Amino acid sequence: MTTRREREQQVVAEGRVVADFGREFLVELADRRQVVCTRKGKRQDAACGDFVEVRLTGAAQGSIERVGTRRNILYRSDQWREKTLAANVDQAIILLSPRPAYSEAFLNLSLVACEAGGIPAIVALNKSDLPEHAEARKGLEPWERIGYTVISLSAKFDPAPLLPHLERKISLLVGQSGMGKSRTVNALVMNEVARVGEISASLGVGTHTTTFSRMYRLDRDTAIVDTPGFQSFGLFHLTERQIAEAMPEFRPHLGGCKFNDCAHLSEPGCAVIEAATRGDVSAARLSFYQVLIEQHRELHDQHPEWTR
Ligand SMILES: Nc1nc2c(ncn2[C@@H]2O[C@H](COP(=O)(O)OP(=O)(O)OP(=O)(O)O)[C@@H](O)[C@H]2O)c(=O)[nH]1
Ligand SMILES: [Mg+2]
Ligand SMILES: [Zn+2]
16 A cells, blocks of 8 residues: 555656556556556556556556546457457558458458447458468458458568558557458567567467557557457447448438338338349348347347347
8 A cells, every 4th residue: 555645756647558458558658658557446447549647656667547538449349248459549450361261240340340439441451472362352342342442461571552551540450360460560560569579478478369459659640559359349339220320331321211210121111222122232231231230139138228
């Protein structure tokens, strides 16, 4: 326990969380000094990217006293809990690879999560050095038609195509395990990564598959956030309407349904379903949406306390 006098003598500083180890956070202060912080009390509510107020308790130690208001936040989730991926980012880069093959469901889910969170997303197909890349790239044409930017890169041999999309932004790398997120970060920021290896070793965290979110600065106003690979996004907090609005190609049709509360499942006079019949909305995306809504309803039936 610290006495009141000791606490009063401790310095309070502003900083930004640059790594979220779960129980501990790495906070970068204005003078670029990095301090390992605990979160005061039992709450673990700070996220990578958060602006925080830190009470310094030692040369390289502190405790997070306050978490600033967030511009946006993205969650990763499994069946049991939600964890934060990062907060206050400018865009998300959904990183895919032909081997292991990316999942279309994952791509669609991450795009919905980003749209609903107000985070612009681009799609990047990694491992362009692999022979399977060309076909995988063709498979992404439906997303390009919706209006998403799709680029190709090889984290191993040629990460350059990513560079113009990173400039003066904080980009969040999102993707399933093995897509090459860490390799991409490595290709962009060699030296820093070596340092993080040391930090993870000292915290007993493995260095292979990524287990925490970590922000790397490329220059003064450009940074990239590596995140742990995961399979799904928590969309339980969204309403059905928000999910439909998170499908950009649905938007022009949403006002045209016969019923005001149309969920676009099988209602008569549904403008979204009609658009799919004409081929203006892809059948695969409509079907993804409909399955998502059905799962959403099942979950909400189990949890009537959630809003729908
Ligand atoms: N051929 C080839 N292999 C790559 C490329 N990028 C990454 N890899 C390999 O793919 C594997 C997974 O890469 P990681 O960077 O660890 O993948 P990750 O997305 O960070 O995975 P998690 O941390 O588990 O989420 C490694 O063996 C990489 O060397 C690439 O451009 N070409
Ligand atoms: Mg990784
Ligand atoms: Zn409808």
